[in-house]
Amino acid sequence: MVSTEFNEKADAVKNLTQRPSDDELLKLYGLFKQATTGDNTTAQPGVFNLKGKYKWQAWKELEGTSQEDAEKQYIAFADELLAKYQ
Numbered sequence: 356m357v358s359t360e361f362n363e364k365a366d367a368v369k370n371l372t373q374r375p376s377d378d379e380l381l382k383l384y385g386l387f388k389q390a391t392t393g394d395n396t397t398a399q400p401g402v403f404n405l406k407g408k409y410k411w412q413a414w415k416e417l418e419g420t421s422q423e424d425a426e427k428q429y430i431a432f433a434d435e436l437l438a439k440y441q
Contacts, residue, residue: 357391361426364433373440377409385413386432389425394418 368383375383388395395414400407417425 357426360430361390364430364437367437368433371436371440375436375440379436381409381413383429383432383436384410385417386425386429388414389417389420390422390429393422 365387374380395411395418397411399415400411402408420428
């Protein structure tokens with residue numbers, strides 16, 4: 356169960372005035388999925404699905420991280436992005 360603060364940060368990041376870099380977005384995605392779902396147990400996307408493959412890998416790299424820890428990391432990283440791009 357994610358916290359209210361987590362949901363507020365997720366909403367705030369969606370409304371940034373500037374777009375973060377692809378690497379920042381992938382990190383954010385991986386932390387979000389790990390915090391909300393847990394370890395990535397989905398099948399790896401096919402070779403031609405590059406966007407899906409990068410997103411899958413960003414989430415897979417966090418395997419073993421607890422959902423609570425991923426949530427804390429997400430909030431901290433969202434704060435960095437909000438300070439940088441707002």
